[in-house]
Amino acid sequence: MRKLVVFPLLMLVFIIQSAVASRMSLLSGAVDLPLLFLVAWALQERVEMAWTWALVAALYAAFFSALSPLAYLAGYLLLVGLARYIQRQVWQLPILAMFTVSFIGTLLMHLIAFAALRFYGSPMTLEDTLALITLPTLFLNFLAAIPVHSLMRDLAVWVFPSEEFV
Amino acid sequence: MKDLFSRSGQAVVLFLVVAGIIALALGGYLNFVSTGVNTALVSIQSWISVRFVTVQDFITAPRDAVSLRQENTALREEISRLQGQILQYQRQAAETQALAALVNFSRTNPENVYAAASVIGRDPSPFLHYIIIDRGSADGIRRGMPVITDQGLVGRVDAVISNAARVQLITDPASAVNVRLEKAERDVILVGSISGDLTLELVAQDVTLEVGDIMLTSGLGGGYPPDLIVGQILNVRKRDSDIFQQATVQPVVDFTTLKIVLVVTDFRPVNISPLIPIP
Numbered sequence: 001m002r003k004l005v006v007f008p009l010l011m012l013v014f015i016i017q018s019a020v021a022s023r024m025s026l027l028s029g030a031v032d033l034p035l036l037f038l039v040a041w042a043l044q045e046r047v048e049m050a051w052t053w054a055l056v057a058a059l060y061a062a063f064f065s066a067l068s069p070l071a072y073l074a075g076y077l078l079l080v081g082l083a084r085y086i087q088r089q090v091w092q093l094p095i096l097a098m099f100t101v102s103f104i105g106t107l108l109m110h111l112i113a114f115a116a117l118r119f120y121g122s123p124m125t126l127e128d129t130l131a132l133i134t135l136p137t138l139f140l141n142f143l144a145a146i147p148v149h150s151l152m153r154d155l156a157v158w159v160f161p162s163e164e165f166v
Numbered sequence: 167m168k169d170l171f172s173r174s175g176q177a178v179v180l181f182l183v184v185a186g187i188i189a190l191a192l193g194g195y196l197n198f199v200s201t202g203v204n205t206a207l208v209s210i211q212s213w214i215s216v217r218f219v220t221v222q223d224f225i226t227a228p229r230d231a232v233s234l235r236q237e238n239t240a241l242r243e244e245i246s247r248l249q250g251q252i253l254q255y256q257r258q259a260a261e262t263q264a265l266a267a268l269v270n271f272s273r274t275n276p277e278n279v280y281a282a283a284s285v286i287g288r289d290p291s292p293f294l295h296y297i298i299i300d301r302g303s304a305d306g307i308r309r310g311m312p313v314i315t316d317q318g319l320v321g322r323v324d325a326v327i328s329n330a331a332r333v334q335l336i337t338d339p340a341s342a343v344n345v346r347l348e349k350a351e352r353d354v355i356l357v358g359s360i361s362g363d364l365t366l367e368l369v370a371q372d373v374t375l376e377v378g379d380i381m382l383t384s385g386l387g388g389g390y391p392p393d394l395i396v397g398q399i400l401n402v403r404k405r406d407s408d409i410f411q412q413a414t415v416q417p418v419v420d421f422t423t424l425k426i427v428l429v430v431t432d433f434r435p436v437n438i439s440p441l442i443p444i445p
Binding site for chain 2: 014015017018019021022023025027028029030032034061064065066067110113114117120121122123124128129132133137
């Protein structure tokens, strides 16, 4: 039953992203809370359903955003795959893993969004995108990475309690 | 007899002494004595009083501090409550002001039917310039309807659900609005960008662009109704080597502080894409 927390939690994250975080922009970039929550969740060792979270996040993103749902789906699935891979490699340093995946994940998501928008004919240049959106977003994501990671670690303990505590 | 005289004599002497002292006092001859005594008494009383008050303060101070702290806390709570009320009133006043401006606009432009909507969010993707409003198909909102404020054009409805809609702002990189330059009397295309800047593109070199020129929607293409104010030219980039000149446009609407907008509900956009020949 606790596993169903994905639905209200991600909905809340998207609402906060749309109503609050998107209005607090730095240049044209803004902190990407869904990405951070997804990464932080996928980096928890005990978590078994990170892929489900990616699918639910893509579903919500498609509802909130005008960007192609396929872009979100591909981006979030790649993000979770990357987080799971990094988690296995540097499992002893969760914060380092969080920063690494946030960094690569942000670049990945922006690359996919850029490609999708260019595919649909939006005139934008890679230089402008990097300077105005990606770099500010990276900075803001780094700022929010640690609190989000702490929050999701506690949530993971609550959703998937260790056997010795059961 | 001798004893009696002796006691009477003592009484008389005592009486005379007392009477003499009283007479001297009434005559003002003992002032220096009474002043000295009074001063000494007052000094002693002051000394005792000060010490007593100090000791009393020392004993009762903790009780006062507690009551003062309680009073302070209560006052702070009151201040917080009042500040909250002030903020609420200020917000309501700002909202009322915005609504009054929109009502005034709709009265002065009775040719259209409007639906007011609050801005409740923005697109989660920083690549896109969209807002989310709290009116949807249940309120008669349809895809393609223009969205404005009392200042000018905001964008158009891109997607609708029953009680909300997503609006593409004219600053979105994928947005293109046909506008007419008031002075030059030419139709040009206004496009958005990821930074939110508006640019006039594909303007022929022979068109005279001047800083401050006002531009209105032309109505060409059927996407927007004509004569909605869009913005004014901020600067012009014209080089002889280029085929076209460009201009940056200052929108009349402040998109960062959008709170309430009007949807033009009686406008039906025309889809002319089937009429455009495919190369």
